Amino acid sequence: MYAALANPVLKESEGALAGMARILDRPPVTMSDGLRGDTLLTGRWQHGPVHDTLAALPTHVIVAHHGGDGDMALRASGGINIRARSRVGTMVIIPRGQDGRWDIAGQSDVSHVYLTHNRLASTVEELTNGRDFDLLHRVAFEDPTVVNLVTMLSNEAASGERSSRLFVEQAIDLLCTQLVRGHSTFGALADPAARRGGLADWQVKRVVTYMRSRMEEEIGLDELAALVHLSRFHFCTAFKKATGRNPHETLTMMRIARAKEMLADPDMPVTEIGLCVGYQTPSSFAASFRKTVGMSPSEFRRRL
Structure with a gap:
């Protein structure tokens, strides 16, 4: 039956589990054993804030977020610096072999999948034609397919039903396919736009x-x-x-579009609107607005 592991030989997934436990106030407890490729699953559980460096892990860790909205930040090697706000239905991917500083505010309600690269690669070998790849960091990322699969796996793991083993193995295969298609170096290169x-x-x-x-x-x-x-x-x-458009032009268009919406409120000062859309001074806001719209924010408001 599904049960917490108690194997004296530290396998890859168990090593990753131990690495996660070092930075969490409550260590994750796995609810599966004997799954193909030494995959480990947790049920749904909670941990508190995290402000620590996670050492490189030997497996990939996939996290589904079920509750406890809060800011998340990752600063990892290679110039990776990601900030996001976790919400119900978002997910996190911690790729194997990559360390990083994590800052997670508040309480998190999550479930985990510990996935060895051998299991991942062997499952999608037909898709990748044996080409090497790795997963990408994801922080509070929206992918309903991944989140739903991880949630189903955690529910099955917690059920303790031996009859669910076939379902679990097939769901892990689907998870592997989705991870490689949407969240790997292979998936990025396979996209026509990327090519x-x-x-x-x-x-x-x-x-x-x-x-x-x-x-x-x-x-x-x-x-x-x-x-x-x-x-x-x-x-x-x-x-x-x-x-x-280049990134600066895109951000400017977003800011000016939002400013136009806010200018419809006559009680909101123009200077406050500029600050709300990312301009540090009234003059920089006015100059950007005039360049984009062809008139000042105040004139635009008068014409509404």
């Missing part, structure tokens, strides 16, 4: 969503490039090929 030198659709969505959610803050190119694991130079080139 043409642009960004894949998921990459554009990730960057645009990040811009929109942090419009009031200063957002640097390095920060955006890290979201899709590209250098600053290649990110700017690929973003423009995919969207027709």
Whole structure:
């Protein structure tokens, strides 16, 4: 039956489990044994805030977030710097062999899958034709397919039913396929837009969503490039090929569009609107608005 592991030989997944336990106030408890490829599953459980460095793990860790909204930040090697707000239905991917500093606010209600690379690669060998790949970091990322699969796996693991073993193994295979298609170096290269030198659709969505959610803050190119694991130079080139605008132009258009909406409220000061959409001074807001719209914010408001 499904039960917590008690194997004296430390396997890859158990090593990853121990690594996670070192930075969490409550260590995850696995509810599965004997799964193909030494895959480990947890039921749904909770842990508190995290402000620590996670050492490189020997397996991939896939996390489904079930509750406890809060800010998350990852600073990892290779210039990766990702900030996001966790919400119900988002997920996290911690790729094997990559360390990083994690800062997670508040209580988190989660379930985990510990997935060895051998299990992942063998499951999708037909898809990748044996080509090497790795998973990408994801922080509070929206992928309902991954989240639903991890949630189903955690429910089955907690049930303790031996008859659910076949279902679990097949669901893990589906999870592996979705991870490689949407969250791996192979998936990024397989996308037609990426092959043409642009960004894949998921990459554009990730960057645009990040811009929109942090419009009031200063957002640097390095920060955006890290979201899709590209250098600053290649990110700017690929973003423009995919969207027709460079990142700065896109962010400006978002800010001005939001400012137009806010200018419809006559009680909201123009200077406050500028700050709300990311401009540090009234003059910079006015100059950007005039350049984009052809008139000052005040004149635009008078014409409404």
